[in-house]
Amino acid sequence: MIEFEQVSKVYPSGQKALTQVDFALGSGEMAFLTGHSGAGKSTLLKLITVIERASAGRVIVNDYDVAKLKRKQVPYFRRNIGMIFQDHHLLMDKSVFDNVALPLIIEGYSMGDIKKRVAGALDMVGLFGKEKHLPIMLSGGERQRVGIARAVVNKPSLLLADEPTGNLDPKLSMDILKLFEILNDVGTSVLIATHDLGLIARMKYRTLTLKQGRMLGGEHD
Numbered sequence: 001m002i003e004f005e006q007v008s009k010v011y012p013s014g015q016k017a018l019t020q021v022d023f024a025l026g027s028g029e030m031a032f033l034t035g036h037s038g039a040g041k042s043t044l045l046k047l048i049t050v051i052e053r054a055s056a057g058r059v060i061v062n063d064y065d066v067a068k069l070k071r072k073q074v075p076y077f078r079r080n081i082g083m084i085f086q087d088h089h090l091l092m093d094k095s096v097f098d099n100v101a102l103p104l105i106i107e108g109y110s111m112g113d114i115k116k117r118v119a120g121a122l123d124m125v126g127l128f129g130k131e132k133h134l135p136i137m138l139s140g141g142e143r144q145r146v147g148i149a150r151a152v153v154n155k156p157s158l159l160l161a162d163e164p165t166g167n168l169d170p171k172l173s174m175d176i177l178k179l180f181e182i183l184n185d186v187g188t189s190v191l192i193a194t195h196d197l198g199l200i201a202r203m204k205y206r207t208l209t210l211k212q213g214r215m216l217g218g219e220h221d
C-alpha cells in the first residue's frame, strides 16, 4: 500500500526534512506516525499525497511509483487517498452537505448517488440530519467529523490524518480514533500523524517514530 525506500526530502531552502526513511504500511493496516515538532511527519504525508516530491529514494503508493506520475495524473491518483487535517479545512460558507459532497462533485457522480453517499458518510460519523448546517453551527468535534466524512465519502483505500485530534479534548479524540478503527475494520489502510502520546498509549497499534527526519528502528505497540 505504502512503501518508502531510502527516502530523503530537502526543501529548496536547504532544510532537510527527511533522511533515508524506510518503512511500509500494508494494505488494511492502521498505524500511528509520531515524533517531535519538526520531525518530518507532515512532510512524509505530503510525499504520499504528492503535494511534495522526494529529493531521493522511492515512494510507492497503491502500486504507483509516485516519481513516475505526471502532473496531470496526480488528481486521479489522489482519489484513492482520503486526507484529514487538524483544522479540518472545511468551506465555512458551504453547508455540511456541500462540504462532504465536494469530492463526489469533482469526480462527476450523479446527484442521486451523491445524496446516497453523503447520507451514508454522515450517518457513519454520527451527523445524520445536520446536512443543512453551516460549519459555524457545529462544535469542534462535529466539524472534525465532517472533515472525516468528506475524506471517506468516495471510499478511498488509504486514509491519512495529520494531527486529527489536535484541538479536541481526550473524549472527543477517542471518538475520532474509534471512527478510524471502524474504517480500518472494513479494510481501509489508516496512517495517523500525531503528537498525542497519551492517545497512542491507549491504542494497540503499530507506531512509527520520526526523529529529526529519520525513522527510528524499533516499532512498539
Ligand SMILES: Nc1ncnc2c1ncn2[C@@H]1O[C@H](COP(=O)(O)OP(=O)(O)OP(=O)(O)O)[C@@H](O)[C@H]1O
Pocket (backbone or CB within 6 Å): 011, 012, 013, 015, 016, 017, 035, 036, 037, 038, 039, 040, 041, 042, 043, 044, 195
Ligand atoms: N515548505 C517548506 N519549506 C521549507 N522547510 C520546510 C517546509 N515544510 C516543512 N519544512 C521544514 O521541514 C522540517 C519538517 O517539517 P514537518 O512540517 O514535516 O514536521 P512535523 O513533524 O509535521 O512538525 P509539526 O508536528 O510541528 O507539524 C522542519 O524543519 C520544517 O521547518
